Amino acid sequence: MTWFRREKQRLRASESSQILTEGLWIKCDGCRQIIWKKDLEPSWNVCGKCNHHFRLDARTRLRLLLDDEQYTEHDAGLESTDPLNFVDLKPYRERLESAQQATEMHDAVITAEGKMGGRPAMVCAMEYSFIGGSMGCVVGEKITRAIERSIAGRVPLVIVSASGGARMMEGTISLIQMAKISAALARLDEARVPFISVLTDPTTGGVTASFAMLGDLNIAEPGALIGFAGPRVIEQTIRQKLPAGFQRSEFLLEHGMLDAVVPRSELKSFLIRSLGFLSS
């Protein structure tokens, strides 16, 4: 059980953020302006000039969504045993260790419980800077346990995705996590406990093709890359350039794949309102 407090945490998270480059200034991908990083903090990493949504690390995300920025973390110490003993240019074990040191997490998701608008909520937040937010057996297990907790306590579930997909270094085991989580979501569905999937930049591969698309509501932040295949794979396959805006949130909305595109500033109130409708 870990309780997080406001001031210290917010400072640390933005300092260690993988998205913001070194130094105090950052160039916005949207409007190309140079922004003082501190200026992004009150807006939770959204550019005040052009509304570009920078990535948000998992801890900051939880503070954004949960009342008083407080939550209880579950299964925080769960870590992979490297089941394939996978080595490419360097051992997977070493990749894990450096990701653990950089993020102060044991794997790519935080599963937490807190309150949202005064009501209990289970929130899973993925950490993209941990090996691309990839899903191996730990992410699979933690999310499955979160779903089972949601069922047991009838606590609404929100999963915030940010992931390149299944974790290659755990091979078919990572693939199977898609089926495992989806099976648990079938039970959540039958228990009529609400699940809202929030897709953030980027959500692709096996994460999109499992829980991220299985919410009672699927919503996304503006401008997020969302898809099954990565854009480069598609370009190589069809041998043509992809249209502008392809696989962005607004593109998915237009094609009927999302319930709504919700700006970060309205995300929490959107979730509270939705859970009001969904919770019987």
Place this chain on the structure above:
Amino acid sequence: MLDAEKARHELEAIELKIEELASGPADGATDAQIKQLREQIRGLQADFAGFTSAWKRVQLARHPQRPHTLDYVKHLFQEFTEIHGDRAFGEDPALVAGFARFHDEWVMVLGHQKGRDTTQKLHRNFGMPKPEGYRKALRAMRLAAKFRRPIISFVDTPGAYPGIGSEERGQAEAIAKNLMEMARLPVPIVVTITGEGGSGGALAIAVGDRILMLENAVYSVISPEGCASITWRDGQKAELAAEALKITAPDLIQLGIVDQMVPEPPGGAHTSHEEMARILGPMLHSALNEARRLPIAELLEARYQKFRRMGQFFREAAG
């Protein structure tokens, strides 16, 4: 690996000599010896199966003459009646579905379908379904569930098709929906990985009560070439990647992902479709019978627990 290949060739030479002897004049004592030798050879061949390199299996799994879903349908099922379309967008020939009789019982059969010649390959899109293929599969499976017919699924795809239309029509959603629904379809589901088990596009019809896998099939989260180009930054390292990813039947049985390995005829399934079907048929039948023994509620609980337990490769970190 090279030694194993060499030994395998020697074994094949010995086998030929035995067959020569066998074709000679009949003689009770010699016949008995020949029978014994044949059995020993079969045993050795089975041992060698465990030594076939992952990359060799990838090549066998992709062999153009390898039996595909409709070949198994032809040899193992009667009165196959194909059904088409997802009722929403279109018909996808890369994934076939239909009802048929299997040991005097109606079942729903579905599977990826590859082509053999260029025209067929293009028509079948190399066995890479689009969202409508997965949605057709789900429609077929729901139909089976409604009338309490078991489902038999054959998996053989390089992966779900990556294209603009696939993304526009929700490839990810189609696959995800299948995973969730297959977990709770109230009829027995028997899955056989027959060739390439290519990532999410394979998994989308591979959730079931029993998972069989052919001796030279592979089942992987990414193609060895794809893995090699990402991790080694060199697609030529596919052989290394194939080994590292642990994608063969013996590996996946050990990892708890596959239940049973289906032996292939010597040389691989492509050498004889009839022989391959003759081996697979009884194994499919007993897998189906095993699944059917359980009342539906227990079957669904067992299916849930089966996948729930997959991938218990973690520990609580100290401190």
